[in-house]
Each structure stands twice: as structure tokens, then as C-alpha cells.
Amino acid sequence: MTEIALAQGVLAGDRLALARTLSQVENGTAEGKSALSELFPYTGKAHLVGVTGASGTGKSSLVNQLALYYRQPAKGASMSAERASGPPKKAEPRRIAIVAVDPTSPFTGGAILGDRIRMRDLAGDPGVFIRSMATRGSLGGIASATAAVVQVLDAAGYDLILIETVGAGQSEVDIARLAHTTIVVEAPGLGDDIQAIKAGILEIADVLVVNKADLPGVENTERALRGSLNLAHPLPHRFMHHGKLEMVPGQPITPDASETLWVPPILRTVALDGTGIPKLAEAIANHRTHLDATGGWEQRERGRLQTELDLLLQNTLVEGFRARLPAGAYEQVLEDMQERRISPFQAVEKLVDGAGAVQ
Amino acid sequence: MSEQKIRVLIAKPGLDGHDRGAKVVARALRDAGMEVIYTGLRQTPEMIAEAALQEDVDVVGLSILSGAHMALVPRVLELLKANGQERVKVFLGGIVPDEDVPLLLKMGVIGIYGPGTLSDTYVNDIRKAVMATNA
Numbered sequence: 466m467t468e469i470a471l472a473q474g475v476l477a478g479d480r481l482a483l484a485r486t487l488s489q490v491e492n493g494t495a496e497g498k499s500a501l502s503e504l505f506p507y508t509g510k511a512h513l514v515g516v517t518g519a520s521g522t523g524k525s526s527l528v529n530q531l532a533l534y535y536r537q538p539a540k541g542a543s544m545s546a547e548r549a550s551g552p553p554k555k556a557e558p559r560r561i562a563i564v565a566v567d568p569t570s571p572f573t574g575g576a577i578l579g580d581r582i583r584m585r586d587l588a589g590d591p592g593v594f595i596r597s598m599a600t601r602g603s604l605g606g607i608a609s610a611t612a613a614v615v616q617v618l619d620a621a622g623y624d625l626i627l628i629e630t631v632g633a634g635q636s637e638v639d640i641a642r643l644a645h646t647t648i649v650v651e652a653p654g655l656g657d658d659i660q661a662i663k664a665g666i667l668e669i670a671d672v673l674v675v676n677k678a679d680l681p682g683v684e685n686t687e688r689a690l691r692g693s694l695n696l697a698h699p700l701p702h703r704f705m706h707h708g709k710l711e712m713v714p715g716q717p718i719t720p721d722a723s724e725t726l727w728v729p730p731i732l733r734t735v736a737l738d739g740t741g742i743p744k745l746a747e748a749i750a751n752h753r754t755h756l757d758a759t760g761g762w763e764q765r766e767r768g769r770l771q772t773e774l775d776l777l778l779q780n781t782l783v784e785g786f787r788a789r790l791p792a793g794a795y796e797q798v799l800e801d802m803q804e805r806r807i808s809p810f811q812a813v814e815k816l817v818d819g820a821g822a823v824q
Numbered sequence: 825m826s827e828q829k830i831r832v833l834i835a836k837p838g839l840d841g842h843d844r845g846a847k848v849v850a851r852a853l854r855d856a857g858m859e860v861i862y863t864g865l866r867q868t869p870e871m872i873a874e875a876a877l878q879e880d881v882d883v884v885g886l887s888i889l890s891g892a893h894m895a896l897v898p899r900v901l902e903l904l905k906a907n908g909q910e911r912v913k914v915f916l917g918g919i920v921p922d923e924d925v926p927l928l929l930k931m932g933v934i935g936i937y938g939p940g941t942l943s944d945t946y947v948n949d950i951r952k953a954v955m956a957t958n959a
Contacts, residue, residue, distance in 0.1 A: 481908045484880035492828055574829070575854035581875060582864035588871040595878055599829070599859050 471496065472503035475621050480594070483621050487596055490617055491610045501613055504620035509766065511562075511619040511626045512753055515644030517606060517666065520632025522652040523676040525565065525583035526736035527745075528627050532561045532593055533586050534742045535625060562594045562623035563587075564614055566607050568631045569599040576600075580629060594623065606630040606637025612773055615643065633666060641669035642772045645765055646752045648672045648745075651690065653682035667693060670729045672748045678733035678741065690731050727755050794819055830858040830954050831881040835872045836865050837896045838888055845917055845939070846887035852943035853885075853950070869896060873903035876912060882954045888918040893928065901932055913953045915946060 471489065474482025486504075489497030516524050565580035576599035587593045596614065603609045607630055618626050630640050641647045649670035667673070667690070675686050730748050734741035756762040787795065798812045807815065834850045836843055843865055850860045861879050863872070876884050884904070888896060897916065904912050916928060916936045925936050935949045 480877060484877055488831075488880045569859075570854060573855050574857040576859045577850055577854050578859060578861045579864075581861060585864065585867075585871070588868075588874060595875075597859075597861050597879060601829075 472500045475500070475504060475617060476507065478622070483594070483617070484596075486617050487614055490613045491598065491608070493610065497613075501616060504617060507620040508616045509619065511615075511623055512646070512749075513615060513619075513626050513628060513644045514749055515628045515630065515640035515647040516650060517630040517633045517637065517640050517647065517669075518650030518674075518676075519652075519655060522632075522650045522655070523736045524629050524632075524650050525580045527648075527650060527674065527676055527734060527742075528563055528565070528580075528629050529584045529586055530734075530736050530739050530742045531627060531746060531749075532563060532584070534739070534746055535561050536587075536590055536592055560592045560594075560623045560625075562596070562618040562621075562626045563629065564596050564598060564611060564618070564626065565629040566598045566600060566611060566631050569601050571602070574601075594618065594621075600631060603639075604637070605639030606633045607639050607643065609776070612643055612769070638666060638669050642769060645756060645762065646671045646749055648674055648749075650674045650676050651686055652677040653680045653686045655686070671727065671752050672745070673729050673731045674734050674741075674745060675731065676734050676736050679735050683733060687731055687733070694729060694731070727752065727759075727761075790816065791819070828958075830883065830950065831861065831879060832858050832883040832885060832950070833861045833863065833872070833876050833879060833881045834885045834887070835863045835867045835875070836887045837867050837869055837872060837900065838890045838892045839866060840888070840890040841865055842889050843887070845889075846885075849885060849887070849917055849937075849943070849946070852947065856943075856947045856951075858950075869899040869903055872900055873907055873909075876904060876909060877907045881912060882957075883913045883915065883950055885915050885917060888916065888920075891919070893918070893920055894924060897928055897933060898931055911957050913950065913957070915950065917941075917946075 471482050471486045475486050486497065486500050490501055491497070516528055518524055563584065565578070565584075567576055567578045567580060569576045578597035578599060580597055581595060584595055587595065596618075598608050598611060598614065600608045601610070607628065608614075611628065615626055615628065628640060628644055630637060633640075647669050649666055649672075651673065652675065673690055673694070675683055675690070677683075732741055732744050732748060734745060736742075753762075756765065794816065798807070798816055801807045802809060802812050832853050834846050834853075836846050846862075850862050853860045861875065861881065863875055867875075872884065872886070884900065886893075886897065886900065893916065897914070901914060904910065904914070913934045914932065915934050918938070920928065920936050920938060928936060934953045935946060937946050
């Protein structure tokens with residue numbers, strides 16, 4: 466199949482063409498790049514929702530339940546213990562794509578991609594497309610090709626794309642630059658309240674989920690998260706202190722601020738039986754409405770494109786630079802560094818000046 | 825980063841619940857530098873073919889210990905072909921009686937690896953089969 470046929474196939478809804486294009490894009494081949502260029506004008510429509518959190522918090526199961534709910538709102542609601550107060554029926558996305566990322570072995574380059582195990586409920590639904598990806602050496606929680614893979618799925622007409630990161634600890638925050646809405650999944654018993662005030666992953670959450678909410682300790686987890694959030698987004702707060710009612714005023718609410726401020730909701734879910742999923746879908750929809758109303762959508766879109774442009778620019782420049790270096794110059798400088806003859810800074814200077822002389 | 829990885833789907837069709845072998849094979853292929861999509865227990869041939877399509881795999885490995893291989897394997901091969909994935913290689917692990925082996929190989933299965941097979945054997949077979957198609 467030529468690249469023209471690939472891109473045309475993607476636009477026409479051919480699933481095999483889509484799958485092959487995703488591989489070409491992931492492998493960074495020339496065919497993949499030209500297919501991407503052809504598909505790019507059709508992108509920018511999908512709502513990109515990132516799902517991140519530590520290993521074993523239940524990200525895959527949550528993604529499974531969310532996709533199930535979007536595809537069959539009635540069934541999803543009846544399966545859960547609670548019922549949504551009124552899911553926005555009209556705004557339900559029609560087609561769901563899932564990109565599930567798992568880590569690549571740093572030693573062998575191999576990977577076990579096991580997220581589909583939790584997504585078997587979605588099998589046989591032509592409105593769902595699941596793709597597993599390995600990180601292939603990338604450390605930010607997603608692969609370097611994830612953004613491009615998402616673009617292809619966007620062009621293929623998937624309205625909502627769920628991107629599941631690798632089991633993320635504290636600093637795998639690349640997903641926030643890619644997604645419009647980032648869901649951070651926590652579970653009871655994973656750490657004390659100091660974990661909740663550390664910088665990093667909690668700061669990127671647009672929606673916080675405490676999954677496995679049927680386990681003991683869920684109140685503590687939720688309280689720690691709420692405390693941490695209150696520091697970031699102070700709200701008027703009343704409490705009893707030595708028997709007296711005290712009040713801490715929130716941050717000054719200007720007429721603007723009340724509209725532009727998004728306070729991440731904290732939701733409890735049990736991904737195994739679907740409890741809390743309608744509320745989560747509602748929060749995702751609310752965040753989208755908020756982004757649309759405040760200009761946040763364009764802002765994130767622009768930030769995402771800028772990140773992509775910067776990365777591509779760096780890669781292309783470095784590749785071109787290394788191609789122009791005289792044979793052996795790079796290895797020579799590396800050896801000089803190892804022998805402590807020159808510092809890393811001097812090494813860079815030497816290489817850059819050297820390449821300049823060659824031109 | 826431009827690189828080509830062999831992508832393998834490991835699936836357990838049918839109703840037996842013994843997945844130790846499938847996991848060992850998945851791990852061995854991972855250690856051989858392949859990307860292994862592990863789908864878990866009790867997959868129907870339709871689920872396997874669909875996953876193979878979405879993941880654009882080069883190879884599908886089926887682990888069957890229920891004795892239903894003569895029903896399940898042809899169905900998976902048929903569905904792969906119907907999806908336009910006739911280039912996908914299929915190999916088999918588990919318990920397969922000797923008299924069925926030639927029949928399965930004739931259907932297009934690239935190898936049948938029972939208990940005690942060295943992992944080098946199937947790793948090399950898979951590499952060779954994939955290289956032959958991509959060449």
C-alpha cells in the first residue's frame with residue numbers, strides 16, 4: 466500500500482489502513498511522515514483525555530469502563546451501583562479510540578503490552594479502536610510517537626481519544642502537554658499526605674480519581690488529596706477550632722476568576738463494577754465545556770503544537786548536525802571527555818565550532 | 825526514532841484457564857526484543873483477529889491446552905485472511921497430539937511448540953518467518 470492509499474484509507478474508515486498507518490507513524494518511516502502530513506488538516510477535532518497514575522491503581526480498568534459507558538450509556542449506568550443524575554445524552558461521543566502505553570525494557574528493547582487484558586468488554590465493538598504502544602526509550606510516561614499516533618486516530622474520526630500512560634510515579638507529566646483533559650488516578654493506601662503535597666503528577670490533574678474506593682482508607686486518601694488541592698485552589702473554608710466557628714476566606718474571587726478557575730473535582734470510582742463512572746464522564750464533559758468557554762482549548766492546542774514543533778526541530782537539527790560532523794569527531798570528543806581532558810561544555814563548543822568550520 | 829520492532833499478539837483462545845505457558849512465551853519474546861501484546865484468557869477467534877488487526881501485529885501466538893485446536897486454529901486463520909492480514913504468521917503452543925501437527929502446518933501454522941521447547945527455537949523461527957515476509 467502506498468502512503469497516499471494509506472492516508473485515504475484512514476479517512477475512508479478502513480481499519481487495516483488505520484492500523485498500518487499507526488505502525489508506520491510509530492516507526493517514524495518516510496511513509497508514516499507523509500501520511501501524517503496528508504492527515505494533519507483533518508486533525509484537531511477529538512477530545513484528548515489522558516489517564517495517568519501509579520502502577521496498579523486501575524487505569525486500564527477505568528479506561529475500559531469509561532469507553533463502555535460512552536458506547537452504551539444505558540448499560541454502563543445500570544451496571545453501576547449508582548445512577549447518573551442525567552447524563553448529557555446529546556453530547557455523547559460516538560467513537561472512542563484508546564492508546565495504551567506500557568514500558569519498553571531498557572535492556573532488550575522488548576515490551577509486554579498488557580492493557581488489553583482489562584479491555585475485553587470492548588471487543589467486537591466497531592466504534593472502539595484500541596492500540597497498544599511501547600515507550601521505546603521515552604521517559605515521560607508516553608512514547609515520543611504517541612502524539613503522532615493520536616493525530617492519526619483524530620483524523621480517522623474518533624471523537625474521544627483516551628490515552629493511558631505507563632504506570633507513572635511522580636514526574637511522568639508529558640501527558641499533560643498532550644491531552645486536553647488529564648485524569649490522575651489514585652488508590653487508597655499508596656502513601657501518606659506528604660506524597661499529596663509533592664510537586665509533579667498531582668499538579669497536572671484536571672480530574673482526580675480515587676479508584677478502588679471500596680477499599681479501606683479511601684477517606685484518608687481523599688482527605689489528603691483535598692487538602693493538597695485546597696492549597697493550590699483555596700476556597701472559602703469553615704471549620705471548628707477550640708469550639709469556635711472559624712472561617713478562612715478563599716482567594717479573592719474577581720468576576721473573571723470565578724469563570725476561568727477550574728478546580729479539579731475529586732471523584733471516587735470502583736472500576737471493577739463501574740461505580741462512579743457516570744460522574745467521571747460528567748466531569749470530563751464539564752472540563753471540556755470549561756475549556757471551550759475560557760479559551761483553554763485553543764491555549765492547550767497551541768501549547769501542544771509548540772511542544773511538538775520544538776521536539777521535531779531539536780531532533781532534525783541534531784540529526785543534521787551529526788550527519789555533517791567529520792567522521793570520528795564525535796567519538797574523539799567523547800574519548801577526550803572520558804579521559805577528563807575536556808569538560809562536557811568544552812566538548813560541545815569544540816563540536817559546534819568544528820562543524821561550523823566544515824560547512 | 826526510526827526502528828522496526830516485531831509485534832506479537834499472544835492469546836489464549838477457548839476455555840482452558842492455564843496461562844503459565846503463554847506468559848513464559850510472552851516473557852521470552854520480550855527478552856528477545858519483541859513487543860508482545862498479551863490479551864489474556866478466554867478469547868474468541870473473533871476477538872483475536874480484531875486485536876491482531878488493531879495492533880497491526882506481525883505474528884499471532886495461540887496457546888491451547890483444551891484440545892480444541894482443530895476448531896479454533898482454522899477459524900483464526902480464516903478471520904485473519906478475511907481482514908486482509910494473510911501476511912500475519914501464526915504459531916501454536918500447548919498440547920497438540922502428534923497426528924494433528926502435519927494438518928496444522930498444512931493450514932499455514934509456522935510452528936507448534938509443546939512443553940519443553942527451548943525459547944531459542946521459537947524466537948528464531950519467528951524472526952526468520954517475519955524477515956522472509958518483510959524482505
